[in-house]
Amino acid sequence: MKIGIVCYPTFGGSGVVATELGLELSKRGHEIHFITYNQPVRLELISNNVHYHEVNVPEYPLFHYQPYELALSSKLVDMVKLHKIEILHVHYAIPHAYAAYMAKKMLQEAGIYVPIVTTLHGTDITLVGSHPFYKPAVTFSINKSDAVTAVSQSLKDDTMRLFDIKNDIHVVPNFIDLEKYKVHGFSDCQRGMMAKESEKIITHISNLRPVKRVDDVISIFYNIQKEMPARLMFIGEGPEKEKVENRCIKLGILDKVVFFGKSNEIDKILCFSDLFLLPSQTESFGLAALEAMASGVPVISSNTGGIPEVNVQGVSGFLSNVGDVDEMTKNALYILGDENRLKTFKENARREALKFDLHKIVPQYEAIYQDTLSKCLVM
Numbered sequence: 263m264k265i266g267i268v269c270y271p272t273f274g275g276s277g278v279v280a281t282e283l284g285l286e287l288s289k290r291g292h293e294i295h296f297i298t299y300n301q302p303v304r305l306e307l308i309s310n311n312v313h314y315h316e317v318n319v320p321e322y323p324l325f326h327y328q329p330y331e332l333a334l335s336s337k338l339v340d341m342v343k344l345h346k347i348e349i350l351h352v353h354y355a356i357p358h359a360y361a362a363y364m365a366k367k368m369l370q371e372a373g374i375y376v377p378i379v380t381t382l383h384g385t386d387i388t389l390v391g392s393h394p395f396y397k398p399a400v401t402f403s404i405n406k407s408d409a410v411t412a413v414s415q416s417l418k419d420d421t422m423r424l425f426d427i428k429n430d431i432h433v434v435p436n437f438i439d440l441e442k443y444k445v446h447g448f449s450d451c452q453r454g455m456m457a458k459e460s461e462k463i464i465t466h467i468s469n470l471r472p473v474k475r476v477d478d479v480i481s482i483f484y485n486i487q488k489e490m491p492a493r494l495m496f497i498g499e500g501p502e503k504e505k506v507e508n509r510c511i512k513l514g515i516l517d518k519v520v521f522f523g524k525s526n527e528i529d530k531i532l533c534f535s536d537l538f539l540l541p542s543q544t545e546s547f548g549l550a551a552l553e554a555m556a557s558g559v560p561v562i563s564s565n566t567g568g569i570p571e572v573n574v575q576g577v578s579g580f581l582s583n584v585g586d587v588d589e590m591t592k593n594a595l596y597i598l599g600d601e602n603r604l605k606t607f608k609e610n611a612r613r614e615a616l617k618f619d620l621h622k623i624v625p626q627y628e629a630i631y632q633d634t635l636s637k638c639l640v641m
């Protein structure tokens with residue numbers, strides 16, 4: 263199949279999933295066209311059947327907001343025509359599903375029919391999409407998609423509750439390339455470079471937005487390091503970064519915290535981690551938790567949204583109510599406090615991650631493409 267993939271090219275989870283999906287589909291023989299405003303961060307390799315088409319939005323002084331949707335729709339029309347793309351898969355409804363629908367209508371005028379598959383990722387439904395300013399357009403573009411998927415049952419339920427949806431929504435969970443996150447018999451990789459033998463390594467990965475509750479990450483770590491030698495690895499950049507640094511200074515723990523910034527080598531950091539923290543306010547899935555588990559790292563998380571579909575209570579880690587820093591600390595100390603227990607949780611985490619093997623999940627997207635294309639042929 264010739265598949266056009268529209269996504270955010272940044273470090274956000276939806277862009278990562280879209281990129282990994284495109285790369286895997288290309289390995290399975292499909293021709294993939296990424297269409298977005300920058301080369302996706304995890305798209306290191308452009309090969310014979312992986313293409314990248316940049317959407318340019320020329321600046322014009324009249325515009326307070328540059329019309330990205332318009333430029334994207336036009337680019338989609340051009341690329342579908344030029345490369346004979348058969349199906350468009352858009353990740354994150356805003357504004358991609360809307361722009362794709364416009365492109366589809368323009369193409370219909372030229373006698374070309376291209377169906378749209380929309381994958382809902384989280385904040386496009388919860389924090390952002392359900393805002394009254396966006397809701398009518400988001401409802402419209404979900405209902406006009408030829409197929410809709412959500413990355414968890416929880417996100418599907420939220421979508422049905424918050425919007426007037428006429429379409430069926432398929433739950434296709436996020437996935438992981440387990441080869442990339444190989445755990446070499448739980449060896450400690452390069453941990454000697456990051457911490458002393460006696461120190462436990464705690465990790466957090468996010469785009470440091472308020473929804474990630476990074477303050478809770480610091481509080482939990484502060485409590486842990488009072489009880490046992492520990493270091494905190496912070497991966498990601500975002501609006502809360504300065505606040506995090508200042509809080510670390512105030513608590514006198516800055517020398518125990520490593521800031522990696524945006525990194526493409528999270529597998530290398532996770533391989534020497536002992537515990538992962540994800541205390542988010544809301545999380546449709548929690549891809550970062552799955553990446554940690556695939557590296558054999560147990561997870562202390564909140565129990566919000568789709569996280570319970572990934573992190574299994576008492577098996578791969580523990581889940582608590584949002585903001586319950588005391589319980590999260592207690593559970594973290596329980597896991598870290600005994601070497602045999604820690605080993606068991608690490609093994610369990612990796613085993614739970616196997617459920618999300620990309621070889622099991624990617625064929626579900628292929629089946630949806632096939633089904634959508636065949637339905638469209640009948641129309």
Ligand code: GMT
Pocket residue numbers: 273274275276277279354383384385413436469473544545546547548549550
């Ligand atoms: O908020 C983020 O972490 C980024 C955001 C995105 O769309 O890039 O992530 C959402 O999609 C990820 C991939 O499907 C999910 O794993 C995240 O849970 C989801 N984030 C939220 O729901 C807050």
